[in-house]
Amino acid sequence: MRATFMYGAGDVRIDTVPDPVLQQPTDALLRVVAACVCGSDLHPYHSMPAGEASPMGHEFIGVVEETGSEVSTVRTGDLVIAPFAWSDGTCEFCREGLQTSCLHGGFWAGDGIGGGQAEAIRVPLADGTLVKAPVGEDSELLPGLLTLSDVYGTGHHAAKTAGVERGDTVVVIGDGAVGLMAVLSARRLGAERIVLMGRHKSRTDLGIEFGATDVVAERGEEGIAKVRELTGGHGARRVLEAVGHMPAYEQAVGVVRPGGVISRVGVPQYSEAPVGFGSLFGPNITLTGGPAPARAYIEELMPHVLDGTVQPGKVFDRTVDLDGVPDAYRAMDRREALKVLIRP
Structure with missing residues (x-):
């Protein structure tokens, strides 16, 4: 064969x-x-x-x-x-x-x-x-x-482990196939507002078809500020990280609200990530996810x-x-x- x-x-x-x-x-x-x-x-x-x-x-x-x-x-x-x-x-x-x-x-x-x-x-x-x-x-x-x-199971896993439920505001980081499946899954679980962070229009257009209500093309601090502006200044309760690179994780930490959840399903291409007082511990943020x-x-x-x-x-x-x-x-x-x- x-x-x-x-x-x-x-x-x-x-x-x-x-x-x-x-x-x-x-x-x-x-x-x-x-x-x-x-x-x-x-x-x-x-x-x-x-x-x-x-x-x-x-x-x-x-x-x-x-x-x-x-x-x-x-x-x-x-x-x-x-x-x-x-x-x-x-x-x-x-x-x-x-x-x-x-x-x-x-x-x-x-x-x-x-x-x-x-x-x-x-x-x-x-x-x-x-x-x-x-x-x-x-x-x-x-x-x-x-x-x-x-890929669909992985997007669903991101939404499920983050605890997405009806009425939630969700941020999805990454416009690859897993990120788009996370959008689809968050919508299916009842999320009311879904912000997709991605900069490739053909992909984010599909994300909108799958249920994204907002698209943020900016990255880094500019992207974080835009998401916080869209979410009333506090960030989102559920953040789904579907990339696996450190900048995506840093964006997740930047846009999650106190008491919120970050679910990582992008295969991590880094060995360390900040989880200390200033990042996750202080604002009572939960980190979850993993291989679906x-x-x-x-x-x-x-x-x-x-x-x-x-x-x-x-x-x-x-x-x-x-x-x-x-x-x-x-x-x-x-x-x-x-x-x-x-x-x-």
Whole structure:
């Protein structure tokens, strides 16, 4: 089969590798029908040292081709959604809805598991990981369902951990796909005012379609002042940080009101962040977030995708086949594409 590998910063290639095979009775084999490039894939694209090839891709849906003898929840021919972390569904953390901390699980393209930007993949712990979708692989809903593997679940996680509720004022920092999904999720949870901090008009226009009421293009102190002006001088009670870089975190600290919550779901590209008296402790600000347990949210969010209540698939603005994946990385890195759908 053919699959995507990264060999170093800026070096993405499509290689031919052996087809995956069942290794455990709890495995399933999938033929990948849709995958995508994640904004977090751009972090190694910028900084990965040259060396051993790393498989890429953690967002995908596929058709079950074969199952191990102990798999009971899916069967051959099912279209299934794979969240970006695989999990057993039975350990104490899975039972608490925290599958990203599963005692026996792991993450795609790591832990010796292949990536989803490929023609096929082996899924460990299939019963705990995969969720059947009640449509066929030719459904026009595939882009929206694909967002449930990560980006929509991550935006929802940001809003949920921040405690967004009806009538709230929310600030979303970042106009990438996760930020736009955070806007969509905050609106779905009832937020009355949603300020989107982003400066790319095509993206912020989609953010407005998803529910943003205000857009702030300014950054740094200027952006913080603008948000505070829009929020009566005190800042917002809920702030969703969807970037992962220190300037975004500093903006979050600058726009959150005393007693408010900052939820970080952008993968942090820094090791330290201010949490002391002058930043979070003094004004009683809560810091939360983390990697979204997407598996916990799929059944909750999928009905709204199926009935068209929400259309998260609109974040995909380009589609490529496997040969086009290296160009997809370049396009997203250059901000020429928001999020690229892959059809192997």
